[in-house]
Amino acid sequence: MFRIYGGVKYYKVRHAILCKRCNETIESKEFHDFKTCSCGSVSIDGGLQGRILGTCFEDRSMFCAFVGEKRIWLPFFNDDVSYGFYDRSH
Numbered sequence: 757m758f759r760i761y762g763g764v765k766y767y768k769v770r771h772a773i774l775c776k777r778c779n780e781t782i783e784s785k786e787f788h789d790f791k792t793c794s795c796g797s798v799s800i801d802g803g804l805q806g807r808i809l810g811t812c813f814e815d816r817s818m819f820c821a822f823v824g825e826k827r828i829w830l831p832f833f834n835d836d837v838s839y840g841f842y843d844r845s846h
C-alpha cells in the first residue's frame with residue numbers, strides 16, 4: 757500500500773483511524789488484529805493492507821518514504837480520503 761506525493765513513493769506504515777463520535781484512535785497492526793472503538797461506530801482490521809468498517813472516522817494512517825538516508829513523513833490531508841481501497845460497504 758503506498759501513495760505518490762510530490763513524485764515520491766510513500767509506504768504505509770500505520771493503519772489507524774480516529775472515531776469522530778467517541779474521539780478514540782484505533783489501530784490494526786496485524787492481519788487478524790480487529791479493533792472497534794469505544795462507542796462501536798467504527799472498526800478496523802487487516803493490518804497495513806486492511807480495511808475500515810463504518811464511515812464516521814478521520815484517517816490517521818501514516819505513510820513514510822526514504823529519500824537518500826532521510827525518512828520523511830507524508831503529511832495528513834484531512835480533506836483527502838480518496839485512497840481508493842477502503843471497504844465502505846458496511
Ligand SMILES: [Zn+2]
Pocket residue numbers: 775776777778779780793794795796797798
Ligand atoms: Zn467511536
